[in-house]
Amino acid sequence: MIIAALKSNTDSDTRSPIHLDTVKTLIDLGAEVWFEEDVGKGINISNEIFEEIGLKNHTRESCLKNANLIITNQALEQHELEQMKSNSTILGMVSPFSNQDLIKSCSKLKINLVSMEFIPRITRAQKMDVLSSQANLAGYVAVIESAKYLSSALPMMMTAAGTLKPAKVFVIGVGVAGLQAIATAKRLGARVEAFDTRDVVEEQVNSLGAKFVKIDLGETGETDQGYAKELTEEQIKKQKELQAKVCERSDIVITTAQLFGRPAPLLIDNMTIDKMSPGSVIFDMAVESGGNVEGSEVDKIIERNGVKIIGISNLASKVSNHASLALSNNYNNWISDFYDKESSGINFNFEDEIIQSSVLVYEGKITNERFQ
DSSP states (O other), X not given: OEEEEOOOSSTTOOOOSSOTTTTHHHHHTTOEEEEETTTTGGGTOOHHHHHHTTOEEEOHHHHHHHOSEEEESSOOOHHHHTTSOTTOEEEEOOOGGGOHHHHHHHHHHTOEEEEGGXXXXXXXXXXXXXXXXXXXXXXXXXXXXXXXXXXXXXSOEEETTEEEOOOEEEEEOOSHHHHHHHHHHHHTTOEEEEEOSOGGGHHHHHHXXXXXXXXXXXXXXXXXXXXXXXXXXHHHHHHHHHHHHHHHTOSEEEEOOOBTTBOOOOOBOHHHHHHSOTTOEEEETTGGGXXXXXXXXXXXXXXXXTEEEEEOSSGGGGGHHHHHHHHHHHHHHXXXXXXXXXXXXXXXXXXXXXXXXXXXXXXXXXXXXXGO
């Protein structure tokens, strides 16, 4: 079996789907591991270093034409799919909701498609959860990047020239990214407040030393996958009104609210921004899926009345080495769990919950009912 790792096809994503510290897992399976030339450039691993441990350097075209299993961080283009062998498999982060043509093409060309975004949130699958591993690092990056654009320091400092007050950070959304943002801001000495529509996360917020902001929105909750449920228009309006008061007293506001497969909810409008102090910062972590903040733009810093609104894509790529290590482990764990040494291929056992959820196309059939 030939497993081929492709490099990212966008300049903003410098992550690699394989990593020097984790690729031995694939080698030990007995598979032949190929990589696209310069796949490790964004994490400072040369082609020669990969070759020294037994991997084979090939062009992208050669990987596509010969591999039984392709590992990728993005969806492939139509002309790339047409180069692949029938019954080969694509494994990776393929953004299925925005790439439904990819699903149809894989079905037509009999290419198996595995979306790592659809890994179920069950205990056994935690080691494969790419959304969590990358969101964790993104939460860290959001705080670091926000601090860069704030004109004051985050911690309280007692100096001979006087006491410097700690910065006030408000995190909206306490999922994996939000929790890491809270923890990072606290470690840097900021005073942190956080809000989430799920009251059950209050204990987690408090355990990190932050204050949970209580906003009574009526009945809310979470999905069976652990995501916050979508709010009604009336609930969103009430949330915006009450959290505006917290934004007004904050130096940094970080928004993390995203809805899987749907546009992100707009939580901070211009009226709220105009109440914030000049020099404060808003970091929109949901900018790639529509944005939580009015006026935010992908990979741009917009300034409104002195308030900087930051939107950065591929946040985890800002710490590409650790992001690649985590991501490659997620991929390797999926492959290892379903690799059949006798047949030297993947065992697509649809009685397994992980296979049922993550495999979108198999043997020409679209298997996930959301895309049928």
